[in-house]
Amino acid sequence: MAVGLGMTDELLPIAGLTAGVACAGIKHSGRRDLVIFEISPGSTVGAVFTKNAFCAAPVEVSKRHLAASEAIRFLIINTGNANAGTGRQGLDDAVETCNRLAAIKSVEPEQVLPFSTGVIGEYLPMTALVNGIPNALATLAGDNWLDAAQGIMTTDTRAKGASQQFEYSDETITVTGIAKGSGMIKPNMATMLAFVATDARVSAALIQKITEQAVNASFNRITVDSDTSTNDSCVLIATGRSNAPVVDSEEHPLFRYLLKTVKEVMLSLAHQIIRDGEGASKFIEVKVESAATVTEALNVAYSVADSPLFKTAMSASDANWGRILMAVGKADVDALDVSKVHVFLGDVCIVENGQRASAYTEVQGAAVVERDEIKVTIQLNRGEVSESVWTSDLSHEYVRINAEYRS
Structure with a gap:
């Protein structure tokens, strides 16, 4: 069941960002369940995470890696298993996931952020996940947003995505995002999982402020069942491939246009989550x-x-x-x-x-x-x-x- 129209936007590519998707067999065979985003050098990344005390292992590892590196190069997302409530082994598995991807792509493990969603309290099937990494990397492409949106679904009945563009100083700036979430939704930060990107140039100091302000106006305004997930994560990436000037302060003229557009994309995603809430008819x-x-x-x-x-x-x-x-x-x-x-x-x-x-x-x-x-x-x-x-x-x-x- 779902209410109204689903995703209506064409998901526009973001220069400097590619996505790859694979069927790794993490829970069910034959369905997309592993997604990798490759982020070009020089990009900036902001993120917010669940405030649930039982936060999942990938949330803990992502927080550590964001604190250790300002040069995030990859996101890796698996569905079918939340890797939450899994103790030391869960943390080791999340770290190992980053290590394996980093080794293949010759980057530091701290430049990889892991994300998981699915059943709580079960260990990751690491053999299936690790074997799926090369397959996901082989499909990296700039126009893979829809496949990625489908690859992060769990109980969702339809993919969720949004894109918007605006003009500034004769430059076209694009914002595109995807999200998943249908139940266990009262974010208290974001939603189950959301990944949004723009080709705007944004300073490292400001990207986090934009992320937090946009999340508070969108994902922090929805509820399906009043339950805050262990895995909630929302990431905003600015690849800087636009020729528009760098946004380095809230007083910059471009700031309010970019913030408005990111908010609108995130609010669209948040509404799509509610429209696809588990069992929703209203x-x-x-x-x-x-x-x-x-x-x-x-x-x-x-x-x-x-x-x-x-x-x-x-x-x-x-x-x-x-x-x-x-x-x-x-x-x-x-x-x-x-x-x-x-x-x-x-x-x-x-x-x-x-x-x-x-x-x-x-x-x-x-x-x-x-x-x-x-x-x-x-x-x-x-x-x-x-x-x-x-x-x-x-x-x-x-x-x-x-x-x-x-x-």
Whole structure:
């Protein structure tokens, strides 16, 4: 199940970046499950990772390598196995993965970042993974973004990708990205896995700031099931192959155009994840308006978006607006005056001044929640801050998928 259209953009190549894909047989034979990105020398890389205390071995190794080297040359991603909850052996396997690829390509192991996704608590099948590396390298090409998007999928039902371009000083700058994620999604940094690249020239100091700001406006605004993965990782690569001037400060004129475009690409990917949420039949925006702070707005938005009662009502197309009020009321908000709260389903006012709107009818609410795409707007009337969170419904299919996940 999935909501609306999937990927609609042509995935444009990024000069200075190639991708290779192989069927390594890590969990299932005959499916793409190993992806390698080769990054040209001189590129800069930013990344953010899960805040889950049980972070996976590849997350730990990637953090170390980013701290040790400013010249990242390769990313290697496997699906079918998360290499999480695997202790010392898991760390050794992640390091060995980097060592093997580095030896083949004559780079330092610290110039390789590993990523994994799949079942937690199982050791990597290293023989299959290592044997798949040459096959993935043999397919390296600049136009392999779609194959790479398919190669990082797990329970996803469709590939996720986005591309945008903009003009600056007679130069065309391109941003392209792919992501995977369908369940265990409440990122608290990024999504399950996301890889975004641009041909812009960005200083090493600024690439991390762009990554963090874009992630906070996109992947940190989605939830499928309120669970933060052990493997969440988002990488932004700037190859510098564009002839536009180098972006080396937030005051640079190019900075805001590049940040805007990276945000838009990441937000597209984040929305595609929600549309393909496990068992999803609804794409839901929860917008909180007139909050006092960003934190307050997000606390209320996530309280609604993560509520199983709200999400199951949406799955059944049941306009049970009392569940929205319940979720707003339990949110961490200091001294909320409920008599000032207004709630809308689409453009239908269902709650005004903390109680059922006088003009509201069940027929009006039912017409909104029958749609595939639903917007809930909550007005707190205590400030000027607005924030949105995107989520999916909670369906019988979600339960089936996760009950049978290891079958």
